[in-house]
Amino acid sequence: MSTVPVLPLHMRRDGFGPAAELSAGRDAEGVIRIDTMFGAEAWLVTRFEDVRTVLSHPELYSNALVPPFRPSSASRAGEEEAAEIRAGNLIGSDPPEHTRLRRMLTPEFTVRRMRRLEPRIREIVDEHLDAMEKSGPPADLVTDFALPVPSLVICELLGVPYSDRAGFQETSRRMLDVSLPPEERAAADVQARRYIAELTAAMHDDPGEDLLGMLIREHGDDLTTAELAGIGSLLLIAGHETTSNMLALGTLALMEHPGQLALLRDEPDRMEAAIEELLRWLSIVHTGMFKVTTTEVRLGGRTIGPGELVICSLPAANRDPALVPDPEDLDLARGAIGHLAFGHGVHHCLGAPLARMEMRIAFPALLRRFPGLRLAGDPVYRSFSAVHGLSTMPVAW
Amino acid sequence: MSAPKTGTPRVRADRDVCIGAGLCVMTAEEVFDQDDDGLVVLVTPDPAPETETAVRKAVRNCPSGALSLAEG
Numbered sequence: 154m155s156t157v158p159v160l161p162l163h164m165r166r167d168g169f170g171p172a173a174e175l176s177a178g179r180d181a182e183g184v185i186r187i188d189t190m191f192g193a194e195a196w197l198v199t200r201f202e203d204v205r206t207v208l209s210h211p212e213l214y215s216n217a218l219v220p221p222f223r224p225s226s227a228s229r230a231g232e233e234e235a236a237e238i239r240a241g242n243l244i245g246s247d248p249p250e251h252t253r254l255r256r257m258l259t260p261e262f263t264v265r266r267m268r269r270l271e272p273r274i275r276e277i278v279d280e281h282l283d284a285m286e287k288s289g290p291p292a293d294l295v296t297d298f299a300l301p302v303p304s305l306v307i308c309e310l311l312g313v314p315y316s317d318r319a320g321f322q323e324t325s326r327r328m329l330d331v332s333l334p335p336e337e338r339a340a341a342d343v344q345a346r347r348y349i350a351e352l353t354a355a356m357h358d359d360p361g362e363d364l365l366g367m368l369i370r371e372h373g374d375d376l377t378t379a380e381l382a383g384i385g386s387l388l389l390i391a392g393h394e395t396t397s398n399m400l401a402l403g404t405l406a407l408m409e410h411p412g413q414l415a416l417l418r419d420e421p422d423r424m425e426a427a428i429e430e431l432l433r434w435l436s437i438v439h440t441g442m443f444k445v446t447t448t449e450v451r452l453g454g455r456t457i458g459p460g461e462l463v464i465c466s467l468p469a470a471n472r473d474p475a476l477v478p479d480p481e482d483l484d485l486a487r488g489a490i491g492h493l494a495f496g497h498g499v500h501h502c503l504g505a506p507l508a509r510m511e512m513r514i515a516f517p518a519l520l521r522r523f524p525g526l527r528l529a530g531d532p533v534y535r536s537f538s539a540v541h542g543l544s545t546m547p548v549a550w
Numbered sequence: 551m552s553a554p555k556t557g558t559p560r561v562r563a564d565r566d567v568c569i570g571a572g573l574c575v576m577t578a579e580e581v582f583d584q585d586d587d588g589l590v591v592l593v594t595p596d597p598a599p600e601t602e603t604a605v606r607k608a609v610r611n612c613p614s615g616a617l618s619l620a621e622g
Contacts (some may be wrong), residue, residue: 252569259588309594382610490573491611501571501613 162187163197164439164468166534166541169406170481171436171468175199178352179469183453187464190331195443195462196455199469201476201493203453207444207465208498214444216461216500217247238342240455241376242382244442244500251499254384257372261310261364267506270310271514277305278515282522290549291529298519299400299546300393303511307392310507313352314362321348325390332537342386349385358411364388377479388504395437396508398542400515403431405517405532405546406483413485418520423485428512430488432495433477436468437541441496467493468541523550558602561609562619563590568616577611578604590616 162185165172171179178185179199187197198204198249227547230519239245243254260266281302285292292298308315317328327333327341353365357373358364365385368376376384407414417423449456457463471492472480495502502508519526551568561581574581580601583591597605609617 256587260586261588262570262572263570263584263588264575265584379600491579491607497613499569499614501569501573503571506572506576512581 157290160536161190163464164537164539166536167466168534169402169435170472171466175466176472179466179473184455184457189462189464191335191441192264193462195464196452198463198465199473200453201470201473204465204467204470204493206452207463208441208493208496208500211247211499213250213447213450215247215447216245216442216444217250218445218447219245219443219462220445237346237379238339239383241380241385241387243384243387243503248499253375255374255499255503258364258367258384258388261367262503262506264506267510270306270507271510273309273455274306274511274514275518276300277302278518282518286522291547292549294404294546294548295397295401295543296545298374298515299404299543300397302395302400303396303508304393305397306315306511307389307508310364310392310485311388312356312361313349313385313389314384316503317348321345321389322393324348325394326538328390329394329539330537331539345386345390346379346382347391350382353378353381353385379400391502391504392507394540395504396511397504398437398540399431399435399508399512401433401518401532401543401546402524402541403428403438403545404519405511405528406431406435407520408528410483410485413483414520417516417523421517424513424517426488427485427490428509429490429492429518430485431481433471433492434483435489435541436471436492436494438467438494438496439541440467441465441500441538465493467496509542523548525550557606558568558597560595561592561597562595562618562620563592564571564618565589565621567614569614571613573611575615577608581605584597590607609616 165175167173183200183203185197185199187195189195198207198211241254243251281298285297304318305315325346328338344519353369356366356369356372360369417427446457446459446461446463448459455504471494474480495505526548528547529549532546533544535542535544568590570584572584575584578601581593581597583593585591590605609619
């Protein structure tokens with residue numbers, strides 16, 4: 154038997170932005186009762202201030218108390234595997250447990266630390282542009298540039314062999330594909346963790362200078378093997394599924410706004426603001442994690458009882474007229490920190506400084522190298538992924 | 551009549567709450583820095599008047615709520 158799953162409201166898009174019915178729900182209701190893909194109902198939070206409120210209060214909206222949505226695999230494997238899947242999962246934990254893990258990682262993602270990576274990121278970007286230029290046109294911007302650049306960067310940062318990419322890129326794609334049966338996604342999760350566990354087991358005698366080596370050296374006594382594997386696999390997935398989709402979708406968005414693209418090419422100083430506006434306008438992560446209310450809360454004029462599921466729509470919140478006027482317009486000049494594309498609160502994206510750095514290098518380099526960059530076929534959106542993006546984007550120059 | 555301006559409010563940074571996102575450093579690097587652990591360090595608790603707008607933005611956008619202003 155096979156049924157075509159229905160895309161839930163919080164994952165629906167019209168092209169770049171949230172689907173019309175999602176924006177309409179934000180303007181009319183704000184906090185909306187929705188069906189989820191695993192049978193339960195949830196409250197979808199869509200307005201900017203309400204989303205900020207939810208994300209600012211982990212003591213009221215818990216990431217850790219969410220029951221596993223993988224009933225088949227959880228019941229089959231029992232507590233042990235469920236615990237293995239939770240270990241080291243920063244985005245599925247609350248303070249103080251979350252704080253303990255996050256504090257181990259913050260030194261690796263400071264603004265200063267990112268600046269040290271800059272020369273190597275430039276090199277990686279240039280190498281991929283060279284290869285595109287040599288073998289094309291045409292090229293697929295996703296597979297030739299947008300995916301491999303952040304993938305190689307995160308591999309080097311973590312200490313994961315890039316030569317293993319065929320395996321982990323496919324695993325992470327399956328973990329994020331909500332059209333797959335839950336047990337298949339859970340299996341991909343376990344596979345990703347085992348991969349990192351094997352890798353770190355081999356590192357123990359002589360941990361390197363990379364992030365996984367640092368965790369073993371400095372926190373080896375405080376971290377279980379399962380926690381180390383969980384942290385590593387989360388960072389590996391997060392590191393290439395996000396910047397990658399920003400680079401491809403962002404380039405497409407710029408090509409559809411040629412006037413603003415020309416301005417950006419002529420005045421590269423505008424790049425930092427442009428990236429913030431692209432982050433806001435694209436909001437590629439549809440939602441944060443599901444949360445469970447720990448007590449009765451008031452939110453957006455509603456009273457929500459304890460034990461209810463809550464989820465926040467980032468694209469709806471980032472296109473709330475309460476955040477910026479004419480929120481549906483892409484206006485690169487007005488971009489500023491303050492949007493919710495990286496989330497908010499204690500789970501604010503750990504890799505945000507890395508993502509910004511990668512975009513600040515990759516976008517201008519791409520635009521300089523191929524001033525005549527244009528579509529050479531229809532780009533294809535991927536619709537059942539937890540991260541919005543393109544599966545292919547044929548380009549020529 | 552509005553009350554007379556008494557200068558830029560003093561900034562407080564709670565390092566127990568900080569998650570090291572670094573947005574404050576990106577927003578107002580004259581006032582905020584990160585130590586080797588990634589946690590916020592105040593360059594000065596009394597920001598110069600010309601940095602007030604940036605400081606207010608940094609406080610408002612701080613993801614963890616570690617920053618606050620001691621408004622008179």
